[in-house]
Amino acid sequence: MDILRLILAILLPPLGVFLQVGIGLHFWINILLTILGYIPGIIHAVWIIAKK
Numbered sequence: 263m264d265i266l267r268l269i270l271a272i273l274l275p276p277l278g279v280f281l282q283v284g285i286g287l288h289f290w291i292n293i294l295l296t297i298l299g300y301i302p303g304i305i306h307a308v309w310i311i312a313k314k
Contacts, residue, residue, distance in 0.1 A: 264311065271307035275300075278307045282314060 271278030279292040288310050296303030 267311050268308065271311055272304055275303035275307035279310050282311050 267278050267281050270281065275296050276289060276293050279289050283289060288306075292303055292306050292310070295306050
């Protein structure tokens with residue numbers, strides 16, 4: 263399941279974070295980072311998935 267989350271984190275970073283933590287602070291931070299720049303959103307999503 264983690265590999266699927268990592269693939270989704272690369273394609274759609276907020277979706278990968280949502281599957282890991284649900285709608286919470288990290289989800290909204292990731293949406294903001296993805297809007298500001300796609301790469302920061304990916305980095306944050308992979309970090310959240312790898313941390314848990």
